[in-house]
Amino acid sequence: MKQTTLSTLVLVAGLLVAGPVLAHSEAHKGHHAVATVKEQKPWGIAGEASQVDRTIEIRMTDQMRFTPDRLQFKQGETIRFVHHNDGKILHEFVIGTRETLDEHAEAMQRFPGMEHAEPYMAHVAPGQSGEMIWTFNRAGEFDFACLIAGHYQAGMVGTVQVLAD
Template sequence: MKNFLRTCTIALALVLPAFSVGASSGKGQQPHARAFEVPGHDPIGKPGDGSSIDRTIEISIRETESGYMLFEPDAIQIESGSVVQFSIRNTGALDHEFFLGSFDEVAKHQQWMREHPDMQHDSANSVSIPSGQNAELIWDFSDMTNLEFVCLIPGHREAGMWGVIIVHDHLAPKSKD
């Protein structure tokens, strides 16, 4: 299933037009609208303020000897309405990023980054993590949806740096009558 999703998301990235999500290039261009703030975009929640964190998820970033670049874990389930703190540790030799968005936004942003490789992010749904460093991102998952988290430094997603988040409704335990 994951190989199918990889194939689909890579195909989308190649055919969709450029679009930016809360980013600006390093060449003085104006930042673009943050998709999570624009009506009509896929609901992905909103930045958390850190005052009430329901869950902390630790994510490790690494590269393998065979050239893969990985997030561990790469599949996460989150209950709708939860505020999650992602604690991200880059144990790899390269700099990486953690970008959270809908599958459509990620594909469009990936194309934008290909065209603007010196871009610097200015968005609450993305953090850069230099080699050997840690970073945190706090997010309020207010909507049931499926999201993707990726490293969109050119070539990194293609090397395996992506994962999925399934935001689901709280399921009450079934009562035994």
């Protein structure tokens, strides 16, 4: 009986540890496997591939920088972002307001394994590429960042200016 109980405890402990790790890995594989939820955000809404106006290539490096780090669009433009991770560690590209990025970065510091896969986020493994499609239907100044713990704090940020019609 003791051997069975010990085996069960080891199995349960293994599942408790592996579950969040696997879930986090799945979340970072890309959000395209799941139907995209179109939720209006202050910085826009998930876009449709059939409505892409242009493609912007973004490079991410382990020097904690994006190239380019300043973007300008016209209100209503739908952009296909193609992200290239030129580094050896995972990076992400998250669009938002300074306030929402600050809040998310703080949460990532407290819970580095937290799951998230929103249409305004792209997670790109080292040496890989990823993409996202976003419609900038609101004018204003917004930001983008890598919110992986330590990356945002190291300056992995950029700005988006969306010009009114």
